Amino acid sequence: MSTTKRPMEGVRILDLAGISGANGTRLLAALGAEVIVAEPPTGHTMRSWAPFVPGGSAPEGSLWWAYFAQGKKSVVVADLDELRALAATCDVVVEDAGVGVLDEVAASMGPEVVWISVTPFGRTGPRAHWKGSELVGWASSGLLHTFGFPDRPPVMPATPIQFGQHVLALDVALSAQLALRVRRRTGRGQRVDLSLQEALLFVGPETGAPLFLDDLVPRSRPGNRRAVSRPFGLYPCADGFVSVVVLQPAHWRAMAEWIRDVTGEDSLLEEAFFDIAVRWEAAEFVDAMTEAVTTSMNKLDLFIEGQRRGIPITPVNTVADLRNDPHLEAAGFWRSHEVHGTDGVVGPGAPFRVSADWWSFSRAPLLGEHTDVVLGPLRG
Amino acid sequence: MGHTDANRVRALDGVRVVELSIAIAAPSVARTLAFHGAEVLKIEARSNPDVARLFGSAWARVPEFLEVFTDTSPYVPEMSAGKLSVGLELKHPEALAALHRIIATADVFITNYSTPAVRGLGLGYDEMRAIKPDIVYVALPGFGSDESLPYYPFLAWGPNQAPLVGMDELTGYADQEPAGVASIAPPDYLAGKHGMLAVLTALEHRESSGEGVFVDLSQFETTVSLLGPFIYDYELTGNVVGRDGNRDPRQAPQGCYPCTGDDRWVALSITDDAAWTAFAAVCGEAWAADGRFTTLAGRVAAHDELDGLIGTWTARHDAAELAAWLQEAGVAAHPVLDHAGLLGDDQIRAREWYAVRGGGRFELDLFGREPLRLTETPGDVDRAGPSMGQDTRDVLARVAGLGDAEIDAMIDSGAAFAETAPGRVLQRPYHRYIDVITRVDRGGRA
Numbered sequence: 096m097s098t099t100k101r102p103m104e105g106v107r108i109l110d111l112a113g114i115s116g117a118n119g120t121r122l123l124a125a126l127g128a129e130v131i132v133a134e135p136p137t138g139h140t141m142r143s144w145a146p147f148v149p150g151g152s153a154p155e156g157s158l159w160w161a162y163f164a165q166g167k168k169s170v171v172v173a174d175l176d177e178l179r180a181l182a183a184t185c186d187v188v189v190e191d192a193g194v195g196v197l198d199e200v201a202a203s204m205g206p207e208v209v210w211i212s213v214t215p216f217g218r219t220g221p222r223a224h225w226k227g228s229e230l231v232g233w234a235s236s237g238l239l240h241t242f243g244f245p246d247r248p249p250v251m252p253a254t255p256i257q258f259g260q261h262v263l264a265l266d267v268a269l270s271a272q273l274a275l276r277v278r279r280r281t282g283r284g285q286r287v288d289l290s291l292q293e294a295l296l297f298v299g300p301e302t303g304a305p306l307f308l309d310d311l312v313p314r315s316r317p318g319n320r321r322a323v324s325r326p327f328g329l330y331p332c333a334d335g336f337v338s339v340v341v342l343q344p345a346h347w348r349a350m351a352e353w354i355r356d357v358t359g360e361d362s363l364l365e366e367a368f369f370d371i372a373v374r375w376e377a378a379e380f381v382d383a384m385t386e387a388v389t390t391s392m393n394k395l396d397l398f399i400e401g402q403r404r405g406i407p408i409t410p411v412n413t414v415a416d417l418r419n420d421p422h423l424e425a426a427g428f429w430r431s432h433e434v435h436g437t438d439g440v441v442g443p444g445a446p447f448r449v450s451a452d453w454w455s456f457s458r459a460p461l462l463g464e465h466t467d468v469v470l471g472p473l474r475g
Numbered sequence: 476m477g478h479t480d481a482n483r484v485r486a487l488d489g490v491r492v493v494e495l496s497i498a499i500a501a502p503s504v505a506r507t508l509a510f511h512g513a514e515v516l517k518i519e520a521r522s523n524p525d526v527a528r529l530f531g532s533a534w535a536r537v538p539e540f541l542e543v544f545t546d547t548s549p550y551v552p553e554m555s556a557g558k559l560s561v562g563l564e565l566k567h568p569e570a571l572a573a574l575h576r577i578i579a580t581a582d583v584f585i586t587n588y589s590t591p592a593v594r595g596l597g598l599g600y601d602e603m604r605a606i607k608p609d610i611v612y613v614a615l616p617g618f619g620s621d622e623s624l625p626y627y628p629f630l631a632w633g634p635n636q637a638p639l640v641g642m643d644e645l646t647g648y649a650d651q652e653p654a655g656v657a658s659i660a661p662p663d664y665l666a667g668k669h670g671m672l673a674v675l676t677a678l679e680h681r682e683s684s685g686e687g688v689f690v691d692l693s694q695f696e697t698t699v700s701l702l703g704p705f706i707y708d709y710e711l712t713g714n715v716v717g718r719d720g721n722r723d724p725r726q727a728p729q730g731c732y733p734c735t736g737d738d739r740w741v742a743l744s745i746t747d748d749a750a751w752t753a754f755a756a757v758c759g760e761a762w763a764a765d766g767r768f769t770t771l772a773g774r775v776a777a778h779d780e781l782d783g784l785i786g787t788w789t790a791r792h793d794a795a796e797l798a799a800w801l802q803e804a805g806v807a808a809h810p811v812l813d814h815a816g817l818l819g820d821d822q823i824r825a826r827e828w829y830a831v832r833g834g835g836r837f838e839l840d841l842f843g844r845e846p847l848r849l850t851e852t853p854g855d856v857d858r859a860g861p862s863m864g865q866d867t868r869d870v871l872a873r874v875a876g877l878g879d880a881e882i883d884a885m886i887d888s889g890a891a892f893a894e895t896a897p898g899r900v901l902q903r904p905y906h907r908y909i910d911v912i913t914r915v916d917r918g919g920r921a
Contacts, residue, residue: 099680099683102680104674110737118701122672126676132727145714146704146708148651148707148711150697157704158708159703159704161703161707162703162704162707163703163704167530184602207726215542217826217848220821220822221821221822222802222821223826224877225807225809226750226802226807226808227738228729228746228807229723229744230731230742231808233742234740234742234811234812235812237812237813237817238658239731239742239812240812242646242656243647244647247648247651248732249676249740250646250721250731251646251721252637253645253656253661253717253724254719254720254721255718256701258665259575261701262664262665265668265672265845268672268674269671269675270847272672273486273849273852275652277486277849281484285849285850285851285852286850287848288848288850290846292850293844294846295666296817296823296846296847297845298659298664300843301566302659302816303553303814304814304829305553305829305843306551306553306814308549308814308903308904309532309534309903309904310532310549312533315738315813316658317658319635319647319652319654321657321658327634327657329643329653329657329673335644336643336652337624337637338638338655339635340632340635340724346630352485363559363742390647405630406630407632409639410639411638411643411644412639412641412644413641413715414641414702414705414706415697417706418710420626422695423695424694425623425624425625426619426624428622428696428699428871432707433724435705435713439713441706442535442707442711443698443699443700443701443703444708446692446696446697447673448869449688449689449690449693450688450689450690451684451686453680475529
């Protein structure tokens, strides 16, 4: 298999985007594409993002850069003309400069170039020029409204991760692949118009307008237990929290038996409690009994024992828990990476497994590391 | 709109996909493939319906709608717009044989059934490859397909996955227990995006090598793969990243601030010093001119204080008006939209995010489009979600090559089923107002 062409080999991508494209172009690079990041002389914005390697700083210390620029090349272009010349050698250009900012450069490209514009709200419509952020994206998707406790402001999911930007970045990779597929047939590239608002609308059918119009049930933020039945949500344990989602009768029987085994309380095995509406009526009691089980153990033991009993339960994991998780360890998920000159730093491996030899992740580039080799031929 | 144009080009024209799946992750992959022109055959069983069908609709929980209940869920168009529904009970040998004939013509097989379930049906990768050597086989079971791994047999339920992969711990305020993200299932959709990446990459791979592939996609791994910087940080320093509400150390202040009305909020991000200056000018309050707030470090240090001051100011204003003023000045702000707000949102309307199509159980049905906007070859579908078994006869004849008598026999024996109550067309509760509500192009064969 090693002689087989890598799936994205031969595709040259110019990456002018920030975090909104970073993970997508990282994955395309790992699949064999040549990804060139054009940076300002001061470095890409992500180079200044904490956390840094111990004692490190911008431009060669950011752990965001070390991870999300894996496998890419870095060039520092002299001016807009050189950027235009470089773009013209590429199959795909990805940018998030804002509506209109690079339109002149885009218009000067040959018809075969795929030009992907990433913006907060899209290139058309009355909000095309509105400014965005991760938080603004969640607010505009209807999702933010559904997260958090009722007595506090809405709160976005997994704020430190920038989850929405990564969903958007996947859309960058997917639309590049789709547009290249069209080009193979028609010979023509095209403009792709991606927005954070729509990337997140796609993630939210559960809280979207079609569901609401159909049942008129408002879905506002419930805290960390949902107002559907019990147990449903997060429960404290000896070393943090676990998530328990019990809806099906078989799952409830297993849960009620576990409660009986730990507490001696067997009334929850009565027929009435198999009705999810009855458990919701008796939420306080069901929660107290559930907590009697969960607080007696730590999260990993609850996970393994609960699942052994046939109960949908999972630990609320921290990064430390994940790094020490027995399944990820046994799966060989973790890989050894070079991070700003230090070999052997453990990081996540490929996002999925494949029977062919697709993935190859290599270190992130130094600022301007590939300027000469990439731009030399253009400079003559 | 190009959706009725016979000459339209879509990226995945000519690609045939067979989907055997439940709820979200795998259906969301096939949904996107359908939008971009793939022919998606969703194999469905009455003996084991997709959860998205079992939800039905609240108003349909009465005898009058019993025969069509599994067609009524609004998740059906959201998850299956543009797909063909093929009713096959795969425990019947004739049904399995028909599926094998379909697979022999297919490019892609997608499933998120558990590995024992697909193997039990005789639909593992080895069996598939024997029928179609270059099949692209994408499996998305909760914990992967490797039975030697510890969590392989564990239950993976949508709302339980986000906590497992680290999202819940990082959601909420630092001074409070985690808020979690149980109202949606982000890891499902993220897995779907990666499933799509797998399919598109596999089609490239097949193009150059002539070979298919087996893809084993675990939601656990796809989502944890986003945690790279924080895993490195833990490895290098022992630091364990925690939650901090809506705050971002790179842009402050940032948060949701109360506005007039019940539970109305404006989301605000001061993305740089110039944005603060612009904000202070719009706000016009004396405190906004405080020199401490002109730098990021100063604003970060005073974040609690700023939250109080800003919230006192915003509470006197309407969220939508405030967001518009701030955006006019170049400040990132937006009302926190609820469900009704999505329908009234000018941008969502202008970009026609919501589509209205007929062709399934409903005269007209409503669903969200799809974010991969290729401007020259846009994705689109002619039909909303299919009723269960709506396309059984068509697919068994056209794709599996069976004759009418064979198909009738399969339906009589229970090996296959067609839709219930053919010709019974329903209307959504909001049917009469659908154009007023959405102001969207109706299109398609409606």
